[in-house]
Amino acid sequence: MSMSIGGSRVALAVPPRRTLLEALRYDLDLVGTKQGCDKGDCGACTVIVDGTAVLSCLTLALEADGKEVRTVETLAGAPHIDPLLDCFDSVGGGQCGFCTPGMLMTTTALLDKRPCPTRDEIKLAISGNLCRCTGYGRIVDAVELAAKIKRGEAKGGEGLPGMECSPPPLPSNTKGAREGKGG
Numbered sequence: 001m002s003m004s005i006g007g008s009r010v011a012l013a014v015p016p017r018r019t020l021l022e023a024l025r026y027d028l029d030l031v032g033t034k035q036g037c038d039k040g041d042c043g044a045c046t047v048i049v050d051g052t053a054v055l056s057c058l059t060l061a062l063e064a065d066g067k068e069v070r071t072v073e074t075l076a077g078a079p080h081i082d083p084l085l086d087c088f089d090s091v092g093g094g095q096c097g098f099c100t101p102g103m104l105m106t107t108t109a110l111l112d113k114r115p116c117p118t119r120d121e122i123k124l125a126i127s128g129n130l131c132r133c134t135g136y137g138r139i140v141d142a143v144e145l146a147a148k149i150k151r152g153e154a155k156g157g158e159g160l161p162g163m164e165c166s167p168p169p170l171p172s173n174t175k176g177a178r179e180g181k182g183g
């Protein structure tokens with residue numbers, strides 16, 4: 001199978017029952033995607049496949065064959081760090097951070113489809129993502145701020161969006177065979 005991750009086409013051999021979560025974490029070393037409950041209850045494993053947020057623990061790797069997969073690592077891609085990352089940090093949307101990759105991917109998919117979400121829409125979007133630390137309020141604040149920054153209606157603070165960044169280490173694909181950039 002092959003999939004595109006952060007603009008890189010990655011090919012790998014997987015057994016039929018390998019989940020997308022296992023392929024990302026254990027075949028491609030993309031450990032930003034978290035393995036929480038491993039049964040569809042917590043949302044920590046959320047990634048985006050062809051524009052839709054999915055639970056990678058309930059998705060077979062083969063279901064992503066030929067598709068574009070976005071993991072939390074892709075949010076740090078050049079030329080800009082996604083505002084969501086800095087907003088979660090600056091607003092206090094994460095504490096232990098375990099839920100954060102899933103929250104980031106769920107809300108990335110939301111903001112891609114709805115650039116101007118209401119607080120209720122943000123709450124509904126993250127209703128499948130469990131957080132044991134923050135109480136959710138700061139997470140919703142962070143998503144609201146990121147949405148405003150993306151729309152050009154707010155500026156980030158120190159170290160916030162628009163900062164140039166280095167290309168991320170994506171993906172290492174140590175067991176697969178990399179086919180090169182672009183598609």
Ligand code: FES
Binds near residue numbers: 039040041
């Ligand atoms: S690890 Fe997939 S929903 Fe919990």
Ligand code: FES
Binds near residue numbers: 094095096100
């Ligand atoms: S920040 Fe710890 S689980 Fe959400």
